Amino acid sequence: MPYKDKQQQLQYWRDYRKKNRPKIALQEIARRENRRPAWDLYQRKYRETHKAKTSEYHKVYYHGHKPEKRAYGRVYKRLRRMKKLYGASPTHEANKKFITAVRSSPKVKCYYCAKEIPGIGAHIDHVFPICPRVFKDKRGDDSIGNLCVSCPDCNRRKSDLPIGIWIKQGQQILAL
Ligand SMILES: [Zn+2]
Numbered sequence: 001m002p003y004k005d006k007q008q009q010l011q012y013w014r015d016y017r018k019k020n021r022p023k024i025a026l027q028e029i030a031r032r033e034n035r036r037p038a039w040d041l042y043q044r045k046y047r048e049t050h051k052a053k054t055s056e057y058h059k060v061y062y063h064g065h066k067p068e069k070r071a072y073g074r075v076y077k078r079l080r081r082m083k084k085l086y087g088a089s090p091t092h093e094a095n096k097k098f099i100t101a102v103r104s105s106p107k108v109k110c111y112y113c114a115k116e117i118p119g120i121g122a123h124i125d126h127v128f129p130i131c132p133r134v135f136k137d138k139r140g141d142d143s144i145g146n147l148c149v150s151c152p153d154c155n156r157r158k159s160d161l162p163i164g165i166w167i168k169q170g171q172q173i174l175a176l
Contacts, residue, residue, distance in 0.1 A: 128141075
């Protein structure tokens with residue numbers, strides 16, 4: 001549709017985008033996935049050739065984001081430990097074991113505020129939410145490594161926030 005009038009052409013594309021929003025989103029995702037290997041390669045090469053610059057940048061970034069970085073480190077440490085305990089691929093069986101262990105113990109500690117609560121009333125929380133409000137790419141799953149014990153208050157306050165934002169709001173997280 002070669003339009004002579006530029007305004008008309010712009011209007012056509014505007015309407016097209018409005019009508020085919022899901023299709024365009026899927027195309028965009030596919031395009032990004034296709035570009036990913038080349039992009040990764042480019043980044044690796046860049047890091048190799050600009051070693052001093054990138055290490056300096058990471059140092060500065062780390063100091064600026066210390067609490068978040070530390071908390072992330074703790075979370076990943078925990079994930080690794082859970083994987084070690086329950087096998088490389090977390091299964092449904094491991095989840096069941098974890099939940100029954102929590103439910104049957106008389107006292108458990110909230111992962112977020114360290115309050116001791118009876119296991120029967122404890123909530124099982126997703127460290128990385130299944131359906132996050134923000135940072136939608138940091139989506140968690142139902143695997144054992146993503147589950148933790150939480151008191152009902154903390155779970156309600158955390159809601160579907162990712163751990164980074166939750167920490168920024170002044171929340172402490174237990175060291176393991
Ligand atoms: Zn709590």
